[in-house]
Amino acid sequence: MQLDNSQLLRFTTAGSVDDGKSTLIGRLLYDSKSIFEDQLEAVEATSKKKGHVGVDLALFTDGLRDEREQGITIDVAYRYFTTPKRKFIIADTPGHIQYTRNMVTGASTANAAIILVDARHGVIEQTKRHAFIASLLQIPHIIVCINKMDLVDFSEEVFNNIVSQFEEFSSKLLVKDIRFRPISALLGDNVVNRSENMPWYEGATLLHTLENMHISSDTNKVDARFPVQTVLRPQSEEFRDYRGYAGRIASGIFYKGDEVTVLPSGFTSRIKSIDTLDGELEEAFAPMSVSITLEDDIDISRGDMIVRTNNQPEASQDLDVMLCWLHANPARPRAKYTIRHTSNEQKAMIKEVLYKVDINTFDRNLEDKEIGMNDILKVKIRTTQPLMFDSYQQNRTTGSLILVDEGTNETVAAGMIV
Incomplete structure (x- = not known):
């Protein structure tokens, strides 16, 4: 080859x-x-x-x-x-x-x-x-x-x-x-x-x-996911009526005219245009950064996700996550953390430790519930609002997250949604 x-x-x-x-x-x-x-x-x-x-x-x-x-x-x-x-x-x-x-x-x-x-x-x-x-x-x-x-x-x-x-x-x-x-x-x-x-x-x-070594792309080309980073409302007279949703495509391909759903609201519309600094496109794919406009006026903000109507991610406040604890300070029981997932940021807490992984044997330790630095464990996380996600196995981008300490703004854990 x-x-x-x-x-x-x-x-x-x-x-x-x-x-x-x-x-x-x-x-x-x-x-x-x-x-x-x-x-x-x-x-x-x-x-x-x-x-x-x-x-x-x-x-x-x-x-x-x-x-x-x-x-x-x-x-x-x-x-x-x-x-x-x-x-x-x-x-x-x-x-x-x-x-x-x-x-x-x-x-x-x-x-x-x-x-x-x-x-x-x-x-x-x-x-x-x-x-x-x-x-x-x-x-x-x-x-x-x-x-x-x-x-x-x-x-x-x-x-x-x-x-x-x-x-x-x-x-x-x-x-x-x-x-x-x-x-x-x-x-x-x-x-x-x-x-x-x-x-x-x-x-x-x-x-x-x-x-x-043959490497296949780890970008999911099937599931179209567009986390919105910001809403573009130019002040100039020329673009007075322009309302674009800007961000980086996490996976899949979007085409002009696609029927899409905005999550978590569930409102549907069609893609009116896909815009870049170099002009309008007929299609865009991961990991391109673009601005998407819709045919309908929908209330959309940072953290929302635009997906194709016939192919939607899961949405839930309860997540099963494989977590690697990164911080020297141990996790506090039921403490609140900031969870960052694609462009979505909200409060979350570790609801339950299901098991730790024994690195020597790969066995599951069901007894030890303490979380310390470098521990790898499966946990249940509860968020304040529904999170739109795919499993990490299906989609590295929409299946990964980090936890951030509210007080210090330090990243304390990296997680893979299962």
Whole structure:
């Protein structure tokens, strides 16, 4: 299959502390010649200053000076690079267990996840945690990179044992495409170039895998959903009678003349025009930002949703949600939070904790109802007004939400509606 050069692949990297994520990304950038000359000179100077022999590849992603000085990566670092076959966006997420929330952030829009495993340690709790989050967020492809093969004498037996460990628990995950690659990020084996130290491995290198991976769009093309962000009422004489509803199409396709329903009111009308800065369109699709006018004068405001009449989302004040708690402060019993879902913002509370997920076994813990940082759990949420939604499995945009603390305005949780 001929790949479109402009096709963008978003992938996230995850693993335990010191598994070599930043070094791996540095190796990808360095060996694929995706480093600007001034970047290379700066990293070479920093490496020399620190007393390293050669280039410290991890510095290409550890962007903040204080993080570099600590020698760890503590936030999501984004990198962009291009090869003749494809464009890439990398989200490098931290390995510390207390930063699981950062992986949720980095992985939320990813097409693929690279999970690193230290060949000396094999599959550990963080490996399972990251694989579970990738599955929960419905990332379609996982590449398990068994790194530091140079420290286990490039052993085929070690590689096969770790593959077996991973496959033993990953059978419970929803991810269908899981691939395994034996690599040494430090030395470059099987990252961009094939390894001469592992003749027993006949598979593709990591970069070749990423360049040739087929990605289908995760945008729902069937269910037309248009969350209204603002109402346009120009003051100029020329557009005095113009009333447009502006926003970004969340999914599906809208055509001029479509019969639509406005939720939650339930009023129906037809699309009179679809307008952009460049002029009027006959059709528009996700993720385009447009202004829609209707044939009828309907009271519509921010947070309402325009949908096709014959294809409507669910609307309810009670939601079943898989929640990842992101904040250091635990959830307060029956406390009120601000819920943000598409362009809709209102008050909500966690009505009930149904169960927590045990990351080691993927079992459901029905007894522990406390919610702390990095907990992944299923809850019931009650909102003050009906929310228009699809399940996350059906629609990533209308199936996701965040909870915000009213007092601090900090995001405390990310959720996927089930």
